[in-house]
Amino acid sequence: MSMNDLYLLVPMAPLLGAVVAGFFGRTLGRRGSHVVTILGVAISFIASVVIAQDVFAGHSFNGTLYTWLSTGNVSLVVGFLIDPLTVTLMLIVTFVSLMVHIYTIGYMHEDPGYQRFFSYISLFTFSMLMLVMANNFLQLFFGWEAVGLVSYLLIGFWYTRPTAIYANLKAFLVNRVGDFGFLLGIGLVLAHFGTLDYATVFSMVPQMAKETIELIPGSPVSLLTVTCILLFIGAMGKSAQMPLHVWLPDSMEGPTPISALIHAATMVTAGIFMVSRMSPLFEYSETARSVVLVIGASTALFMAFLGIIQTDIKRVVAYSTLSQLGYMTVALGASAYPVAIFHLGTHAFFKALLFLGAGSVIHAMHHEQDMRNMGGLRKYLPITYWTAVVGSLALAGIPPFAGFFSKDAIIEAVQATHIAGAGYASFAVLAGVFITAFYSFRMLFMTFHGEPRMDHHVREHLHESPWVITVPLILLAIPSVLTGYLYIEPMVFGNYFGASITVLPENGGLHEMRQEWQGVGNFVQHGLLSLPFWLAVSGIVAAAALYLKWTHVPALIKARLMPLFTVLDNKYYFDSFNERVFAGGARLLGGGLWRIGDEKIIDGGMVNGSANAVARLSQRLRRVQTGYIYHYAFVMIFGVFALMSLWFIKA
16 A cells, blocks of 8 residues: 555545444444444554654655646645644544544443444544645635534534533534634635645745735735734634634533543644644734734633633533643744644643543543532542543643643743733743642542532442543553653654744744753753742642632632622623624624515515505506496597507607
């Protein structure tokens, strides 16, 4: 098998599994459906490993597989770009997806939609792979929309629940807002560069750097700045950045394996990947990077605050995802694209671990998700507990766990950058360290420590989850420990990404960090003496004090700070604003168009009005048709008289 065939096999194997399970699931049965989809994703993962070895041996690929449409000088094609950035995402997506597929056997074993679920998650994997492997904007947009569509199906998988239907519609609509900006950005690229091929567009960027367009007549603005901001609006939707973040917490209505797949390693990181891929564009627009930096910092800080007050175990992890996506976005704004991808990778493992660990708890608790009804679970679920400890330590950024390396690298990159908004971003990511450690260990202590708070019936039936749930937890815990230590030097400080990411020398944060690099050991030693580490430790100590020792204090703090709690409990009123202004405004506009435009103008004026006019005319004409011969004779004589009169006048 040639390498080109192997490239095609990576997305096609999950697609084939999805088609077989989707159309023939009833015939195959449950076992057949999960075997064919897991086999497809396993083949994809193995092929990705082989391709990665080939790429890091010095080979790459950028070519067209299929020409869909040619018009003038523009060709719309399906093609692959296989380079270090692509294979990194391929490995993450296929590995996490494989773990989720295996985990699903245990988690969904009683669900009547078992075969349909496996079909959807396999189709999602195909969509994400098409996105990351694209070599042109058209295929990128195809994968972009495909993951949005399949996420809609997955979030609303339990379609008999009104909350699930509300959540998937909300996710779909919010993403359409971001995708509208994304499509406009792609349109600008096609209009001004004349092509949608990455390589051609990137090669033309230096000569287009001074090009301007007039959005408002007489006010020229940089073409690249407008293009980058529009593309980033797409990333704000997919990667849930403020104010387009509102869909992600509600998407917890989907089954837990989906929370892990969509919100850990795949869909929400699509925006981070896209901006990194577009680094040759963003590097020439400091304004766009400042926008990215400030929005990322705001998301990292304000979403972390919301994690503190959540009582639903999955929503704590969801707000954690939002905050960590903010950290990645901050790294993008600081021109530290390799650091963003490094954190994307480490986060994929420990966040998938936390989501699946939460799912294991929910499974053991008979689908109870409220942490106030848990407690003392560590003696009943030892494997789940220890893997959750690993995930929490990695999320909090404690060495030597993976999150420590990527989080500290982001903080250093922000402190080394000097663009507008860098001071605010530096404060936000530092404050976020304490808050992250606090809410992650608050979740751990409320769930696994203290006195059991569940009812007697649930406690009697508590036991560790089956191996199809615990094995993926263990396999995700291993990279949650090792990936930071192993990959920080090549990915952040080495030439791991080669030419697949562009960082200009004058955008110096990452270059300064590389000059000061003295090895992993010195990085850990420096981290142990730095402010972020002690902020993380303080967060853990504070969580232990409030949720293990002085357990009455959180209620007192809540009572004293009730106005602040109300703001946080209402999620800064983003949902209320959207429902009243955008949804309410749309309903008001629709109602007006219906009553005035449809009922009065179209129905009343055009349809019924024309019918009434014909009816009235018919009534008048009907009076002329009397049936009397002398009436008709009179009309004929009058007609002859009129014609003769006209003839005499003309003569």
